[in-house]
Amino acid sequence: MSKRFTSAAEKTAPQPSTAAVQRNKRHGTPTTILSLDLDILCTIFSFLDMFDTVRCSLVCKFWNGIVWSRTLREFYERKVNDSSSSSSSFPSSSELNERTLGRVLRNVAMNQHRLALQKGVFHVDLWRGHSTRVAQCRMKKGMVGTGVGDKVIRLWSLDSYKCIEEYSTPEAFPLVDFDFDESKIVGLIGTRLCIWRRNGKRSIFPSNEGKFGKGLCMRYIDHEAVVGCDDGTVRIFDMYSRRCSQIIREYYNIRSFLC
Template sequence: MLEWAIKHHQSSLREGHVEVDQWKGHSIGVNRCRMKMGLILTGVGDKVMRLWSAESYKCLGEYAIPHAVSLIDYDFDESKIVGLIGTRISIWRRGGQRSIFPSREGTFPKGLCLRYLDPEAVVGCEDGTVRVFDMYSRKCSRIIRMHSAPVTCLSLSGEQLIFSSSSLGSITISGLSSDERVATLRPNDRIGVKALCFNPCSSLVFAGCASGYASCWDLRC
């Protein structure tokens, strides 16, 4: 079924009409781009994030990144942007106010990726763990061992599941509250996973590897 769907999609791209919209959002390259709820958030390259309407391509807000730190990853919802800057978490309110989590030495070693699902932010770390932070108490509530190698990508589901990939190519699914491992997925090409996405509508997990190949799993099977 999956092979048929891929062939059908390829055929549609070759024979169908495709419109491509393009606009210049930053003065230099964009390193991060995420789309949610009809909004597109871009940034990192020139030390600023910009929020765009996916319908009108109008810039709805601009958010500065503090000097002397780099924005590693971010996620957002309708009211705020949650970003991983250096070894700390920062929150940008849509109204413009910004706050940074208090510095606590050893809270997490080195964060490589972040996902946010109210009220929790999940940080994937270099030591193979994920740190779960409560956004209201601003404390680390759980540390979950996911891999024996650095966590490169994360995805969250509304059913309290964490999807994480490692630099060795494996994908682990664990419970967000129970810490119980649900499943392990292994792409045919195990060169580090660079992109990971779970689609709750279709129950499909997509992973893109550094070699240029993509894999897909149906969790209903």
């Protein structure tokens, strides 16, 4: 009697079930938030208040289109229906365009802010930071920067309300404005820019005397410092070359504030 042996290579492995294959495919291709369809997103957005809905509009162009074309209009229509004087306070939906919708929603937002300030609960922490009046205040990354009044810039911890660093300004120049990040403080002193490194080093840019009369305000975003001047110009300085890289002219007004 003869026997036939089958090698392991000839044996066929058991086939997985159809359900298991589909489950593995689902696990292999995760679903992203951008794969949600229009109706699902509109349902989710309908549970949000106006402020969170507007924040969602900044995520991507797809969400922005949904929010402005449907969700905010639905919010507006609910606001009209809830208002006892809708005929006089709000334009009808047929008269509504994007500009009108934006104006109405801004008014709604201002009213909500006003009510929050009137009825909200606030906890105020107060401490003495300088010997004279604080002229500038900045808050970034859990720290508050204050100064200008007494030629001292101080950084404060928002956890302990204690001064963690202090920087003195040159005696010969008035400190006009300053800004800071995690590695440095940039200040506008007269017509010069000054950098205080967090490791203690200080450097002053060459004088811009004669290039503009007076700097009134300043903002810093790595690697550029933006200075608003009394001659109506905004001057952008490159922090690496220490040169003015761009001048934006606005003749009709002085630049006393920058965002």
